[in-house]
Amino acid sequence: MAVKIAVLPGDGIGKEIVDEALKVLEVLNRNFGLDATWEEAAIGGAGYDEAGDPYPEATQRLVKACDAVLLGAVGGPKWEPLAKPLRPEAGLLRIREDLGLFANYRPAKVHDQLLNASTLKPEVISGVDILVVRELVSGIYFGQPRGIEELPNGEKRGFNTLAYKTSEIERIARKAFEAARLRSNRVCSIDKANVLEATEYWREVVTALHAAEYSDVELSHMYVDNAAMQLIRNPKQFDVIVTTNMFGDILSDEASMLTGSIGMLPSASIGEEFAMYEPIHGSAPDIAGQDKANPLATILSAAMMLRFSLNRPDLADKVEQAVENTLNNGVRTVDLADGGASVSCSGMGDAVCKELEALA
Numbered sequence: 001m002a003v004k005i006a007v008l009p010g011d012g013i014g015k016e017i018v019d020e021a022l023k024v025l026e027v028l029n030r031n032f033g034l035d036a037t038w039e040e041a042a043i044g045g046a047g048y049d050e051a052g053d054p055y056p057e058a059t060q061r062l063v064k065a066c067d068a069v070l071l072g073a074v075g076g077p078k079w080e081p082l083a084k085p086l087r088p089e090a091g092l093l094r095i096r097e098d099l100g101l102f103a104n105y106r107p108a109k110v111h112d113q114l115l116n117a118s119t120l121k122p123e124v125i126s127g128v129d130i131l132v133v134r135e136l137v138s139g140i141y142f143g144q145p146r147g148i149e150e151l152p153n154g155e156k157r158g159f160n161t162l163a164y165k166t167s168e169i170e171r172i173a174r175k176a177f178e179a180a181r182l183r184s185n186r187v188c189s190i191d192k193a194n195v196l197e198a199t200e201y202w203r204e205v206v207t208a209l210h211a212a213e214y215s216d217v218e219l220s221h222m223y224v225d226n227a228a229m230q231l232i233r234n235p236k237q238f239d240v241i242v243t244t245n246m247f248g249d250i251l252s253d254e255a256s257m258l259t260g261s262i263g264m265l266p267s268a269s270i271g272e273e274f275a276m277y278e279p280i281h282g283s284a285p286d287i288a289g290q291d292k293a294n295p296l297a298t299i300l301s302a303a304m305m306l307r308f309s310l311n312r313p314d315l316a317d318k319v320e321q322a323v324e325n326t327l328n329n330g331v332r333t334v335d336l337a338d339g340g341a342s343v344s345c346s347g348m349g350d351a352v353c354k355e356l357e358a359l360a
């Protein structure tokens with residue numbers, strides 16, 4: 001079946017890493033019977049430069065006409081002086097909201113070949129397989145009121161609102177319980193219920209839903225400060241983590257370091273109707289344009305896209321196997337090389353394509 005992908009490279013290393021994922025899709029088209037086409041559009045700083053809008057109308061139309069969206073990354077110092085709504089990050093938040101992508105799956109799986117890329121002890125991280133399920137379209141990122149205002153005494157203050165409705169908590173918790181049933185059947189819900197009412201209520205709703213519909217799944221609760229510590233102390237205690245937008249943002253970057261590099265973590269953002277796939281990392285301005293970013297998070301995001309949106313779990317398995325084989329061969333981008341020999345971003349993409357071709 002012919003499928004169409006909206007490709008949004010974005011800024012910084014975005015184009016470099018997305019190009020490598022597209023090479024992988026080309027191999028699948030050529031050798032594995034995938035029938036995918038794609039069309040590129042601008043988002044983030046590129047959208048602002050092209051159309052004065054970080055989520056241009058043409059991009060809005062394209063993403064809704066496609067079977068899935070593949071995104072690189074947005075942001076960079078060039079756009080930092082702009083007002084918040086014009087900044088690249090606003091484009092990313094708007095596409096998530098516009099497409100209703102409330103469930104963000106961020107798997108942190110340790111590859112044993114990369115044990116020495118992590119600063120943590122091998123016995124602590126070997127076998128780690130965590131799925132962070134992050135709420136993506138609500139919480140403090142979207143709560144109203146927000147802003148920077150002047151107080152009567154002339155002092156200024158910045159403020160945001162953290163709020164969660166029952167329906168928003170239930171739908172993300174449901175996704176986490178359902179994911180857990182297909183894995184090790186454990187969910188840890190992470191909150192700050194001891195201080196923040198919005199997450200006190202989060203805990204209450206997760207607990208009630210669990211009792212009503214998912215009592216076969218083992219549920220625990222943890223405060224986010226403890227969770228940040230436990231992720232480093234004993235990450236294997238976690239299977240599925242479900243948490244709020246901001247805590248999920250922070251904890252998934254932390255979890256990525258169990259795998260050796262933030263360049264290893266893919267993600268899928270899913271709603272009722274649309275889905276978008278992107279690495280969890282940003283546009284890495286410090287290495288942009290140097291062909292040294294790790295493209296594996298993006299290639300693995302494309303694998304998630306094949307599995308969840310393009311109805312080709314068989315090809316997702318092949319791509320993941322090709323990545324595994326590439327790592328087995330000792331191929332490393334600089335972030336994974338532990339001071340040893342490394343390949344470029346495109347070198348890593350080529351190596352994965354070669355392994356993929358060998359699986360045909």
Ligand SMILES: NC(=O)c1ccc[n+]([C@@H]2O[C@H](COP(=O)([O-])OP(=O)(O)OC[C@H]3O[C@@H](n4cnc5c(N)ncnc54)[C@H](O)[C@@H]3O)[C@@H](O)[C@H]2O)c1
Binds near residue numbers: 075076283293
């Ligand atoms: N989803 C997104 O598009 C996204 C995510 C996070 C940050 N951002 C934006 O990206 C810009 C830079 O943010 P930041 O520096 O805080 O975070 P970042 O994730 O871009 O980079 C953090 C560090 O990780 C490294 N890194 C990131 N991706 C890598 C990869 N694939 N291979 C090797 N190294 C990699 C970078 O070189 C940098 O040292 C900001 O404008 C920020 O808002 C965008």
Ligand SMILES: CC(C)[C@H](C(=O)O)[C@@H](O)C(=O)O
Binds near residue numbers: 075280
């Ligand atoms: C760039 C930013 C808006 C984004 C977020 O905070 O969600 C990023 O950090 C991410 O993790 O995708």
Ligand SMILES: [Mg+2]
Binds near residue numbers: 249250253280
């Ligand atoms: Mg982030």
